[in-house]
Amino acid sequence: xxxxxxxxxxxxxxxxxxxxxxxxxxxxxxxxxxxxxxxxxxxxxxxxxxxxxxxxxxxxxxxxxxxxxxxxxxxxxxxxxxxxxxxxxxxxxxxxxxxxxxxxxxxxxxxxxxxxxxxxxxxxxxxxxxxxxxxxxxxxxxxxxxxxxxxxxxxxxxxxxxxxxxxxxxxxxxxxxxxxxxxxxxxxxxxxxxxxxxxxxxxxxxxxxxxxxxxxxxxxxxxxxxxxxxxxxxxxxxxxxxxxxxxxxxxxxxxxxxxxxxxxxxxxxxxxxxxxxxxxxxxxxxxxxxxxxxxxxxxxxxxxxxxxxxxxxxxxxxxxxxxxxxxxx
Ligand SMILES: Cc1cc2nc3c(=O)[nH]c(=O)nc-3n(C[C@H](O)[C@H](O)[C@H](O)COP(=O)(O)O)c2cc1C
Numbered sequence: 001x002x003x004x005x006x007x008x009x010x011x012x013x014x015x016x017x018x019x020x021x022x023x024x025x026x027x028x029x030x031x032x033x034x035x036x037x038x039x040x041x042x043x044x045x046x047x048x049x050x051x052x053x054x055x056x057x058x059x060x061x062x063x064x065x066x067x068x069x070x071x072x073x074x075x076x077x078x079x080x081x082x083x084x085x086x087x088x089x090x091x092x093x094x095x096x097x098x099x100x101x102x103x104x105x106x107x108x109x110x111x112x113x114x115x116x117x118x119x120x121x122x123x124x125x126x127x128x129x130x131x132x133x134x135x136x137x138x139x140x141x142x143x144x145x146x147x148x149x150x151x152x153x154x155x156x157x158x159x160x161x162x163x164x165x166x167x168x169x170x171x172x173x174x175x176x177x178x179x180x181x182x183x184x185x186x187x188x189x190x191x192x193x194x195x196x197x198x199x200x201x202x203x204x205x206x207x208x209x210x211x212x213x214x215x216x217x218x219x220x221x222x223x224x225x226x227x228x229x230x231x232x233x234x235x236x237x238x239x240x241x242x243x244x245x246x247x248x249x250x251x252x253x254x255x256x257x258x259x260x261x262x263x264x265x266x267x268x269x270x271x272x273x274x275x276x277x278x279x280x281x282x283x284x285x286x287x288x289x290x291x292x293x294x295x296x297x298x299x300x301x302x303x304x305x306x307x308x309x310x311x312x313x314x315x316x317x318x319x320x321x322x323x324x325x326x327x328x329x
Contacts, residue, residue: 002254003221008207008230010043010100011142011174013073015231017042019220019248022211022235023077023102023146026291030066031275033074035268036238040245043073048104048118051080051089065096066279075100075144079107081116081127083134090135090143101139103132105164106146106179108186119183122151125160129167142174146211149195153184158195165203175207177233187236196227209233217247217257240295242268260299266327269296273319286313293322300326 007016021028021036023045033044046065054061065076076098080086090101105128107118121128128145136143145168150158165176178199180191191212200208210229214220215237223232234244241247247257260268272292277285293310300306309322 003225003252005224005249005252006230009174010073010075010144010207013043013099013142015043015073017245017249018224018231019214019217019245020209020231020233021045021238021245022233023048023075023104024235024239025107027239029276029279029288030068030071031272031279032242032292033071034068034275035272036234036242036245037070039242040249041234041238041242042245043075044071045075045077045102046098048077048079048107049089049093050117051078051082051085054078054089054092055085061092061096065093065098067097072097073099075102077102077104077146078135079104079112079117080131081120083127083131086131087134087138090139094139094141098141100142100144100174101135102144102146102177103128103135104146106148106183108148108183113183119148119151122148122160122164122183125163125167128160128164129171132164132168132173133171136172143172144175144177144209145173146177146179148183149178149180149192151183153182153189155182161199162202165199169203169206175209175230176203177209177211180210180212193223193227196223196229200228200230207231211235216241217244217251220244220248221251239292240298262300262327265296265299266323269293269323269327270320273316277316282316286315286319289313289319293319302326 021041021044025047028047076093105121112118113120180196196210208229209231210223211233214232220232250257273289276289294307297303297307306326313319
């Protein structure tokens with residue numbers, strides 16, 4: 001069986017594969033994005049960036065947003081609650097060279113909600129639209145939104161979703177990505193793909209990106225086929241498996257999905273680690289890579305032992321020892 005993977009657009013940017021790397025706090029940093037691009041990811045998003053932090057000073061901005069030449073097209077994702085601050089932070093991201101500004105109205109973390117940011121905006125559609133309008137007026141590049149299906153799990157009519165989507169598209173938003181869970185559900189329970197299909201039907205000529213339960217390349221194809229969304233996001237499905245972008249092309253072409261050998265995993269994990277140490281230095285790099293190692297362990301034939309080994313890593317030497325011990329054929 002083959003499946004047609006259609007390109008899609010975010011404003012003027014043509015994206016040749018309908019599977020993109022999601023915004024992932026703590027994970028979609030420059031080293032991981034570049035690795036995913038090597039595997040075929042056509043478009044990536046930064047981790048969410050607090051608007052107020054971006055406005056503090058240039059040094060902090062450069063620390064928070066690490067860019068490099070090949071890392072395009074790239075969406076910079078903003079989280080905040082005030083239209084003027086979100087607009088000012090969007091200007092900073094534009095000046096730094098981000099290609100798309102993505103607005104996070106989806107984050108379920110308690111701190112964000114208590115400060116009326118992220119998923120809280122699913123309770124305040126008028127404010128979400130005001131933020132979108134302010135950002136659109138401030139920048140000269142595509143603006144996209146990340147929404148949840150609703151705030152409350154019990155909400156069955158998704159009035160806020162319809163209202164924000166309508167208002168944002170009318171204002172000129174280039175695309176909307178929907179994580180098909182409620183804010184209350186956080187990351188658990190099944191994502192509501194039926195709702196994604198309804199959103200795509202209602203906004204047939206707009207760009208809709210689906211998020212939720214794309215845990216494998218097959219699941220990405222299943223979402224595209226079942227819902228008709230223009231693209232899907234690889235989120236937890238890319239953690240530990242950046243090969244997902246290559247695998248989706250394999251499956252679509254009717255080939256068995258590429259399964260990386262241990263030697264290939266070794267080489268990939270080494271490359272990812274070396275890049276992280278270049279970006280973060282030999283002290284911070286290994287700490288940051290520990291959590292990636294734990295995710296990579298799931299593709300290993302002995303996941304438990306490998307996970308435990310990565311948990312203990314503190315130095316570059318220890319990382320390479322884990323690779324030599326567990327990833328030799
Ligand atoms: C560790 C982690 C961090 C995340 N960080 C962000 C983020 O910064 N911004 C965002 O919009 N979504 C974030 N998400 C949500 C994902 O982008 C995605 O919408 C969600 O995980 C659903 O997809 P999945 O079920 O395929 O994982 C995060 C998810 C995880 C698991």
